[in-house]
Amino acid sequence: MAKQRESLISAYHNYLVNNMLSPGFYVGVPDSATDFYFLADMMLPGEMTPPISARLYDNSGSFLVELKRNSIIKNPLHCVFETTPQGFRIVFPPDELVLDVNTQRFANGYLTRIKAKLRDSNGGLRIEPSYEGIQVYGEACLTLSAPFDRQKG
Amino acid sequence: MKRKERDSSSKDVWIFGDYRNYFQNRVTLQLIAKGRDLARNLGGKVTVLVLGEQVHQYAMEYVAHGADAVMVVDHPNLKDFQVETYTRIVASLVGNYRPDIFLAGATPFGREFFPRVAKRLKTGLSTDCIALEIDPENQLLLQTTPSFGGELLAEVITQNHRPQMATVHPGVFEEQPHDHQAIGRIIYPEVDIARDDRVQLVRSRPEQSKKGHLEDAPVVVVGGRGVSSKEQFQMLSELAELLGGEVGATRPAVLAGLAGEERLLGQTGKKVKPKLLITVGTSGALQYTTGIQGAETIIAINRDAQAPIFKMADLGLVGDARSILTLVLEKLRKRI
Amino acid sequence: MPSIRIDRHRMTIIREGVESIINPIDCVALEAALELREREGGEITVISMGPPQSEEALREALAFGADQSILLTDPAFAGADTLATSHVLARAITRLMPFPDLVLCGKQTIDSDTGHVGPQIAEELDLPQVCGVHEIHLDGDSLMVKRLYDGFLDTLRVSLPALLTVSHEISVPHHIPLGNLEKAFSEGEVIRWGLEHLDLTEEEVGLCGSATRVWKLHKAAAKRGGDIASGSPQRLAEHLIRKLEALSIIDEEEGKG
Numbered sequence: 162m163a164k165q166r167e168s169l170i171s172a173y174h175n176y177l178v179n180n181m182l183s184p185g186f187y188v189g190v191p192d193s194a195t196d197f198y199f200l201a202d203m204m205l206p207g208e209m210t211p212p213i214s215a216r217l218y219d220n221s222g223s224f225l226v227e228l229k230r231n232s233i234i235k236n237p238l239h240c241v242f243e244t245t246p247q248g249f250r251i252v253f254p255p256d257e258l259v260l261d262v263n264t265q266r267f268a269n270g271y272l273t274r275i276k277a278k279l280r281d282s283n284g285g286l287r288i289e290p291s292y293e294g295i296q297v298y299g300e301a302c303l304t305l306s307a308p309f310d311r312q313k314g
Numbered sequence: 315m316k317r318k319e320r321d322s323s324s325k326d327v328w329i330f331g332d333y334r335n336y337f338q339n340r341v342t343l344q345l346i347a348k349g350r351d352l353a354r355n356l357g358g359k360v361t362v363l364v365l366g367e368q369v370h371q372y373a374m375e376y377v378a379h380g381a382d383a384v385m386v387v388d389h390p391n392l393k394d395f396q397v398e399t400y401t402r403i404v405a406s407l408v409g410n411y412r413p414d415i416f417l418a419g420a421t422p423f424g425r426e427f428f429p430r431v432a433k434r435l436k437t438g439l440s441t442d443c444i445a446l447e448i449d450p451e452n453q454l455l456l457q458t459t460p461s462f463g464g465e466l467l468a469e470v471i472t473q474n475h476r477p478q479m480a481t482v483h484p485g486v487f488e489e490q491p492h493d494h495q496a497i498g499r500i501i502y503p504e505v506d507i508a509r510d511d512r513v514q515l516v517r518s519r520p521e522q523s524k525k526g527h528l529e530d531a532p533v534v535v536v537g538g539r540g541v542s543s544k545e546q547f548q549m550l551s552e553l554a555e556l557l558g559g560e561v562g563a564t565r566p567a568v569l570a571g572l573a574g575e576e577r578l579l580g581q582t583g584k585k586v587k588p589k590l591l592i593t594v595g596t597s598g599a600l601q602y603t604t605g606i607q608g609a610e611t612i613i614a615i616n617r618d619a620q621a622p623i624f625k626m627a628d629l630g631l632v633g634d635a636r637s638i639l640t641l642v643l644e645k646l647r648k649r650i
Numbered sequence: 651m652p653s654i655r656i657d658r659h660r661m662t663i664i665r666e667g668v669e670s671i672i673n674p675i676d677c678v679a680l681e682a683a684l685e686l687r688e689r690e691g692g693e694i695t696v697i698s699m700g701p702p703q704s705e706e707a708l709r710e711a712l713a714f715g716a717d718q719s720i721l722l723t724d725p726a727f728a729g730a731d732t733l734a735t736s737h738v739l740a741r742a743i744t745r746l747m748p749f750p751d752l753v754l755c756g757k758q759t760i761d762s763d764t765g766h767v768g769p770q771i772a773e774e775l776d777l778p779q780v781c782g783v784h785e786i787h788l789d790g791d792s793l794m795v796k797r798l799y800d801g802f803l804d805t806l807r808v809s810l811p812a813l814l815t816v817s818h819e820i821s822v823p824h825h826i827p828l829g830n831l832e833k834a835f836s837e838g839e840v841i842r843w844g845l846e847h848l849d850l851t852e853e854e855v856g857l858c859g860s861a862t863r864v865w866k867l868h869k870a871a872a873k874r875g876g877d878i879a880s881g882s883p884q885r886l887a888e889h890l891i892r893k894l895e896a897l898s899i900i901d902e903e904e905g906k907g
Contacts, residue, residue: 164503164504165501165502165503165504166501166502167499167500167501167502168499168500168502169497169498169499169500170373170374170377170384170497170498170499170500171374171377171496171497172374172375172377172378172492172493172494172495172496172497172498173374173378173494173495175370175374177370180502181500181502182370182373182374182500184497206494206495267371267374268337268371269374269375269378269492269494270371270374270375270378270494272370272371272374306497334800335800335801397769397778397779398778398779401773421800422781422782422799422800423799423800425765425781426765426768426769426779426781426782426815427769429732429764429765429766429767429769429770429773430769430770430772430773430779432733432766432770432861433733433736433769433770433773433774434773436733436861437733437861438731438733438860438861438862439732439733439764439766439861439862440764440862441764441765441766442764456865457862461864461867466867466868466869467867467868467869468864468866468867469864469865469866469867469868470862470863470864470865471862471863471865472861472862473863474861475861510778512778512808512809512812513778513779513780513806513807513808513809513812514806514807514808515804515805515806516794516805516806516807517804517805518802518803518804518805519802519803520801520802520803521798521801521802521803533899557894557899557900558899568818569818575798575817575818575819582765589897589899590894590897590899611897612874613890613893615886615890619878619880624878625874626874627874627876627878628874628876628877629876629877629878629879629889629890629893630876630877630878630879631878631879631880631886631889631890632878632879632880632886633880633881633882633883633886634883637883638883638886638887638890639887640883641883641884641887642887642890642891645887645891646891646900649900649901649903650900
C-alpha cells in the first residue's frame with residue numbers, strides 16, 4: 162500500500178497542522194488546570210473566529226498565560242494581547258512573539274495559520290513553526306470532528 | 315491495466331479537480347454530484363484529486379459539494395497545470411490506488427491531459443459524454459457520446475481495462491449545493507514531485523474578450539452551415555443585438571471563418587440555456603444540439619423541411635433565412 | 651535543419667467540387683508545416699491511418715507540397731479506438747529515418763473526433779506536447795508557440811522533439827491549382843505500410859488493441875416537435891415577430907388591440 166498521511170477536512174474552516182488541513186486539534190490535555198495544553202477547537206458555520214484555548218509555559222517551564230476561547234483569563238507575567246487584521250497575537254514583553262493566530266477568508270470558508278514555538282512545563286518542545294503552520298509533538302489529537310468544548314455536558 | 319487488474323480495482327470513483335477559472339468553471343462540482351450517484355451504485359466513495367500550489371480552498375470547496383475525500387498534492391512545482399508533470403503524478407497515483415472510474419471535465423486542459431493519462435495507463439477514454447450510468451447487470455460504466463457525424467448516441471464501455479475514464483463537458487450534470495457542515499477525509503499521498511521542464515510557460519495573459527458572455531445571454535442567435543457569407547452572419551449578429559443577446563455558431567460556421575471559436579456552441583464548444591434560441595441554417599447534428607438543448611424556447615429557420623433541427627424546435631420556419639431575416643430586421647429596427 | 655512530419659489518422663471521403671478532401675483541420679496542420687518549412691527548411695512527411703481509399707487524400711497532400719506521404723493500411727487496423735490508433739501511428743513515426751523533430755496534428759476534426767490521438771502519440775513517444783497552437787516559431791533548438799487557452803493567451807517554450815496540435819486559427823489553407831493536383835495524382839507515390847512493416851501484432855491494433863468499444867447505438871430522443879410553418883418570407887417574418895412578442899422578448903407594437 163502506498164505511503165500517505167491523512168486527516169479530516171471541514172468545508173467551513175480548517176487549521177494547518179503538521180502540514181495538513183484539520184477542522185480542529187489539541188496538544189496535551191485540554192482544560193488541564195496545572196499542565197500545558199493547546200486546543201484549537203472547531204469553528205462552526207456562522208462563526209468567524211476560531212476558538213483557541215491554551216495554557217502556555219515559558220522556555221524555562223514556568224507558567225506564562227492561560228487563554229480560554231481567545232480570552233486571556235490568567236496572565237501572571239503580563240503578556241500583551243494584540244488584535245490583528247486577521248486574528249490576534251500574544252506577545253511577551255517587550256517583543257517576544259508567543260502566539261500568532263491568522264485566519265484567511267475564502268469565498269465560502271476560512272483557513273487559520275498558527276505561528277508559535279511552545280514548550281510544556283517540563284521544557285519539552287510541543288509546538289513549533291513548520292511550513293505555513295505548525296508541527297506538534299507529544300500527546301495530541303490531530304483531528305476533531307466535533308467541537309471539543311461542546312462535548313462536555 | 316487489464317482483466318486481472320480489473321478485478322482488483324477498488325469500487326471508488328475519482329475525479330480530477332480542475333479548478334482553473336473556478337468559480338465560473340464548475341465542471342468538477344458537477345462531476346462530484348454525478349460521481350456520488352455512480353459510487354452509490356458501485357458501493358464505493360468519491361475522491362477528488364487536487365494538484366497545485368496553495369489548493370486548500372479548492373479542497374474545501376470539493377468537500378462542501380459532496381466529495382467523500384480529497385487527495386491533495388500541494389507543491390510549488392505544481393503551480394501551473396503542466397501536462398507532462400501532471401500526467402506522471404496522476405498516473406502514478408491511479409496505479410497505486412486503483413479507482414474503478416476516473417472522470418474529468420472536458421475543459422481545454424482536460425482535453426489534452428486526460429488522453430495522455432489514459433494512454434499512460436493503457437486504458438480506455440471516452441470524451442464529451444452526455445450521460446454516464448452504471449449498468450445494473452455487469453456494473454460497467456456506460457459512457458454515452460454522440461456518435462460519428464450522426465443522429466445516433468453511442469453507449470461505449472471499457473470492459474477489461476481500468477480505470478474506466480471519461481470526460482464530460484461543463485453543463486451536462488448538475489452540482490450539489492454547497493454544504494458548510496460537510497466534513498471529509500483529506501489524503502496526502504507520498505509522490506515524486508519532479509517537474510518536467512521540456513515545456514515552459516513563458517507568459518500568460520488574460521485574453522481580450524471581444525464581446526459579452528455567451529453563456530449568460532438571455533437570447534442567442536446561432537448561425538450554421540446554411541449561413542453562406544459573412545454578410546449573412548452579420549444579419550444574425552444584428553438580430554442578436556436588437557434582441558439583447560449574443561450570437562453563436564456551429565463548428566462548420568467557425569471553420570468557414572464566419573465566427574471565432576469563442577462563439578462555438580455544441581459538444582466541443584459552449585453549452586447555453588437562454589430564454590430564447592434562434593438557430594439559423596443549422597441542420598441539427600447532435601454535436602451541435604447538445605449545446606443548445608437546455609434553451610427554454612428554440613426557433614429554427616432552415617430551407618430544408620426535413621432537417622432534424624425541426625424535431626427539437628418549438629417553432630420551425632421553413633424558408634430562406636436571408637429573405638426572412640431581412641424583413642424581420644427591417645421591422646425590428648423601427649421598433650427597438 | 652530540423653525535419654518536420656505531419657500526422658493524422660482519418661480523412662473525409664466525400665469530395666465537394668475542387669475543395670480538399672483532407673480533413674479541414676489537418677489541411678491547416680499541413681499548411682502550418684509548409685509555412686514552417688519555408689521559413690526554417692526541413693522535410694515534411696504526411697502519415698495517415700485509414701482504408702486504401704485514403705490514398706487519394708494523401709496524394710492531395712503531396713500536391714499541397716508534402717515531401718513524402720505514407721498510408722498505414724491493413725484490415726487488422728479496423729475498429730480501432732484512439733488507444734490502438736495512436737499506437738499504430740506512434741510506431742510508424744518511430745520507423746521514420748531520421749526521427750522527426752516535430753509532429754503536427756490537427757486539434758480536432760469537423761466530426762466528433764475526440765482530439766485524443768495527438769496527446770496519445772506524444773505519450774507513447776515520450777514527447778512534450780502543446781495543444782491548440784496558433785503560432786509557431788523556431789528559436790534555437792526549441793520552439794516558441796502561442797495559443798489561446800481557457801481565457802488566456804499563453805506563450806510557451808517547447809524543447810524538441812515535440813508534438814503540437816494546431817487550431818484552425820493558425821493559417822488559411824490555399825487552394826491547390828488544378829495543375830498540381832493532376833501532377834500529384836499521376837506522378838506522386840504514396841508509400842503503404844501494413845502490420846508487417848510496422849512490426850505489430852494483431853492483438854496490439856484494431857479492435858483487439860482497443861480498450862473501449864461501442865456497446866449499443868440508439869437514436870437520440872426527439873426533444874420538442876413544435877409547429878412548423880412554411881410560406882412566403884413575409885408570412886414567416888410576421889410569424890417570428892409574433893412569437894417574439896408572445897415570449898415578451900419584444901414589446902407588442904403600439905396600436906395593437
